[in-house]
Amino acid sequence: MPSSVMPTTSRSDGHPSPAAVSTIGLRKSYGDKTVLDGIDLHIPAGSVFALLGPNGAGKTTAVKILSTLVSADGGQAQVAGHDVAAAPDGVRAAIGVTGQFSAVDGLITGEENMLLMADLHHLSKREGRRVTAELLERFDLVEAAKKPAQSYSGGMKRRLDIAMTLVGDPRIIFLDEPTTGLDPRSRHNMWQIIRELVSDGVTVFLTTQYLEEADELADRIAVLNDGRIAAEGTAEELKRLIPGGHVRLRFCDPSAYRSAAEALREVTRDDEALALQIPSDGSQRELRSILDWLDSLGIEADELTVHTPDLDDVFFALTSSTVPSPRGRRDQPKDAR
Amino acid sequence: MSTLSLTLRDSSTMLRRNLLHMRRYPSLTLNLLLTPVMMLLLFAYVFGDVMSAGITGGGADRSRYLAYLVPGILMLTIGGTTIGSAVSVAMDMTEGIIARFRTMAIHRGSVLIGHVVGSVLQCLMSVVLVGAVAVAIGFRAKDATALEWLLAVGLLALVSLSLTWIAVGMGLSSPNAEAAGNNALPLMILPLLSSAFVPVDAMPGWFRPIAEYQPFTPAIETVRGLLLGTEIGHNGWLAVAWCLGLTALGYLWSRSLFGRDPK
Numbered sequence: 134m135p136s137s138v139m140p141t142t143s144r145s146d147g148h149p150s151p152a153a154v155s156t157i158g159l160r161k162s163y164g165d166k167t168v169l170d171g172i173d174l175h176i177p178a179g180s181v182f183a184l185l186g187p188n189g190a191g192k193t194t195a196v197k198i199l200s201t202l203v204s205a206d207g208g209q210a211q212v213a214g215h216d217v218a219a220a221p222d223g224v225r226a227a228i229g230v231t232g233q234f235s236a237v238d239g240l241i242t243g244e245e246n247m248l249l250m251a252d253l254h255h256l257s258k259r260e261g262r263r264v265t266a267e268l269l270e271r272f273d274l275v276e277a278a279k280k281p282a283q284s285y286s287g288g289m290k291r292r293l294d295i296a297m298t299l300v301g302d303p304r305i306i307f308l309d310e311p312t313t314g315l316d317p318r319s320r321h322n323m324w325q326i327i328r329e330l331v332s333d334g335v336t337v338f339l340t341t342q343y344l345e346e347a348d349e350l351a352d353r354i355a356v357l358n359d360g361r362i363a364a365e366g367t368a369e370e371l372k373r374l375i376p377g378g379h380v381r382l383r384f385c386d387p388s389a390y391r392s393a394a395e396a397l398r399e400v401t402r403d404d405e406a407l408a409l410q411i412p413s414d415g416s417q418r419e420l421r422s423i424l425d426w427l428d429s430l431g432i433e434a435d436e437l438t439v440h441t442p443d444l445d446d447v448f449f450a451l452t453s454s455t456v457p458s459p460r461g462r463r464d465q466p467k468d469a470r
Numbered sequence: 471m472s473t474l475s476l477t478l479r480d481s482s483t484m485l486r487r488n489l490l491h492m493r494r495y496p497s498l499t500l501n502l503l504l505t506p507v508m509m510l511l512l513f514a515y516v517f518g519d520v521m522s523a524g525i526t527g528g529g530a531d532r533s534r535y536l537a538y539l540v541p542g543i544l545m546l547t548i549g550g551t552t553i554g555s556a557v558s559v560a561m562d563m564t565e566g567i568i569a570r571f572r573t574m575a576i577h578r579g580s581v582l583i584g585h586v587v588g589s590v591l592q593c594l595m596s597v598v599l600v601g602a603v604a605v606a607i608g609f610r611a612k613d614a615t616a617l618e619w620l621l622a623v624g625l626l627a628l629v630s631l632s633l634t635w636i637a638v639g640m641g642l643s644s645p646n647a648e649a650a651g652n653n654a655l656p657l658m659i660l661p662l663l664s665s666a667f668v669p670v671d672a673m674p675g676w677f678r679p680i681a682e683y684q685p686f687t688p689a690i691e692t693v694r695g696l697l698l699g700t701e702i703g704h705n706g707w708l709a710v711a712w713c714l715g716l717t718a719l720g721y722l723w724s725r726s727l728f729g730r731d732p733k
Contacts, residue, residue, distance in 0.1 A: 200573045203731040225575040236566035240491050252483040253576050281494075297570070 153178040153305050153336035154199060158208035161194055168194045170360035171208065176353070178304075181327070181337045183351035185344065187452055190357045192340035193233055196309045199338065200230045213305055229303030233310045235290045236297070239283030243274050243293050246282055250300035268296040272326075288319035295326060305336045312346060324349055344448050356451045363451040372442045375450045379410040380423055382434035393432045409434075415441045473577075480577040484584025491558070492592060499592055502554045505658070506547040506600050513539055513667060514607060525672060533608055540604045541693040542666025545686050547600045548593045548630050549657040552637035555589035556657075559641030560650030569732060582724055586634050593630035594623075611697040622696040625709060629689050632713040633657055635720025642727040661686045685712035 152175050159172040168191045176182040186192050197203045199212055201221040209216065215223030230236075237246050244265060251261030269275050272292040277285060282293060291311065298306060308327070312320040327350055331337055341347055347354045348368045355365040364371055383406065384390035390407040394400070401410040413419050420439065427433070492499055513521065514536050522535035562568060562585070571581055601609075614622070637654055644650035664686035670678055681687055688708035695702030 202569060202572055222575050225573055228573065230570065230573045232566055232569055234566045234569075236570035238487070238565065238567045240494060241487070245490065249483065249487055252486075253480060253571075253574055255479065301574075 151178050152176060152211070153180075154182070154210075154212050154338060156199070156208060156210040159195070159198065159205050159210055160207035161191075161198060161203070161205050167360055169198070169205075172357075172360075172362060174355065174362075176336065176338065178336050179331070179334050180352040181331055181339060181350050183347035183354045184338070184340045184357055185342070185347045185354055185448065186340075186357035187342060190452075191360045192342075192357055193309055195357070196230070196232070196307050196338070196340060200228055200307050201225055202230075227303060228305045228307060229298035229301060230307045231291075231294050231298045231309065231311060233313065235294055237282045237285075237290055237293050240281060242279050243282050243285070244269065244278040246293060246297055247300065250297045254301040256300075264300055268299055272296045288315050288322070291315060291319070291323065292326075295323075299330075303335070305338065306330060308337060308339045310340055310342065312341070312343065320346075344445055356448065358452040364447070371447045375442060375447055378412070378414050378441050380413045380415075380420065381408055381410050381436075381438045381440055382427075382432075383408045383436040383438075385435045389433075393430075393434070396430045396432060413439070415439050477577045477580065477583075480580035481583040481587070484580045485587050486584075488558075488584050488588030489591075492588065498554060498558070499551075499596070502550050503547070503596055503599055505550050506543050506596075507603055509546060510539065510543045510600065510604060511607070513543075521668070525668060536604070536607065536609055537611075537698055538694070539667065540601075540609045541697065542661060542664065542686075542690045543604065544597050544600060544626060544693065545629065545664070545690050546658070546661040546666060547596050548626065548633060549661050549686075551593045551596045552589060552630070552633040552657050553651060553654040555585065555592070555634055556637040556641040556644070556650045556654035557647050559585055559638050560644045561647045563642060564646065572732070579725065579728070582638055582728055585638055586631070589634040589637070590627060590630045593634070594627060597626055597630075613699050614697045618696040622693050625689060625692055625696075625713075628710065628713045628717075629685075632685075632716035632720065635717050635724060637720075639720050639723040639727060642724055660684055661690075665690055685709070685716060688712060 154174060154176040156172055156174045159169055159174075160167075161169040172191075172195060174182075184192050184195060194203070198205045199210055199217060201217050201224050204218060211217070212224045213227035215221075215227070217224050237243075238249065241249070247265040247268060248261055251264055256264060269278050272295065274289065274293060274296065277289060282290065285293060295308075295311070311327070312323050315323060324346070327337060327339070337350075339347075339350065351368070353365065353367055354371060356363045356371070364374055366374075379401075382393070384393065385407070387407060390409075394402050394409060397409060397411070403410070411423055413423060514532065518532040518535045519530035522532060522538075523530040525535070525538070559582075562581075568581065611619075637657060640654045641650045644653050664681055664684060666686065670681045670687065673681055688705040689712065691700070691705040692702055692709045694700050695705070
């Protein structure tokens, strides 16, 4: 089992900013399977929050509850100042949701989908046409606008999906795994879109299984595992939660490896890979002193890599019960940063 | 915006969406017409002589049997069309866009109302098309007054409304389109077991209750009476009562199914 909840950063230290989303002890189970087991969140308005977790951790369920799609079994949740259970329409008026599975009407064209949203937001005909044209342009869908949405590629569908979400000018946007299944270029485009949203002052609640994505986009990250928040903080704070920075020396010659291992008694040995790991925070100063030390002992490795802890390490450390041994991945050399 | 105008506005938006679907994919609607038209031609031209001789106990008179047949065929048309509605509701519910609608500040029932109104219009259109085929092969209702025509059309619309609400419930309770098509089959089978093809009196005794105590028989007898001048008796009220009852039942059932948390 993973260690108990790791210390999270100060959340209750005085000045509360206006929360776009806040929950206390949110619980949900399907049958006898507990999906969310007491979730506390506090997401300041205008920030990007990433809920990170492996498949089946409860990310989608959290989004469904906060976006009023399903009801919670226990606990409280407020979105845009409205209780999701007591005043769902107040919540709905403030949010936009792009779910994991495309929420477009495949039988009608992209443009008709947009106009449908404009009608449901009670925009005037003229305003609806203007917003539609503007968003189709912004999301590079002008050419495809007159084609049925079911003929779109995955990336185009996702763009249309987000464009539809933006018709009502929501202040809080939920994006459930917005880049899952997209190719690298589409993924980077999506990141750009999300950054633009944030610069407009929108609050973004994002779920992802990609650590890199959370690192790139989010102000704060919560790691969800087995229905509980295993850790929460900024990417930097999370990285500090676990040790893992080291310098890795790899040798080609077994005898050179053995003599180095004997000289450097306190390092971690990996006899199979002929590699040694020296704990290090990766700073220039420490690196220099390690190099000086190696020089003084006359050790020359064939390869030296600096491994700084990244969110992968945090993720695997926090969610180890659901993920097979993380060791294989952790030992992969990383580029020196 | 007041609740009523919100309901009207969102429902008409949803109706436009459903009409757009029908217009884009007319084959779905037209396919549903095949069965009633085939039945009409089969019973009129192939079985017509035997049936009429059997029912009247005299000589064969195909045109009289055609007149007897058409009201039932029109009900069958409505039943078949509403099976299509059950399928399209079930299909729609599997689409992500429904989840999107649920997270928007719109009138909750507007999705269903859009389906129902669209389906009733579809039923009436189908009735007109099948009716046109009937007229083309010799069906006439010369003695019916304008008021009687109006009442007949009104009853057909009411039957469409009630069966559509039931069909919407069936669509919502089915996990997928195939299941919905099967679950909604009674809407097509019940008119076959009614007085659509032969009078209840001509059926074997043990079967009569099945034909008698179901919504299609009184509705068919009433349309027959209005268009052809046969005895309506208590069938008129019975038909209206059935329709109102089924509408209320289907509405409440559908509303509670749609109100549940989606999977």
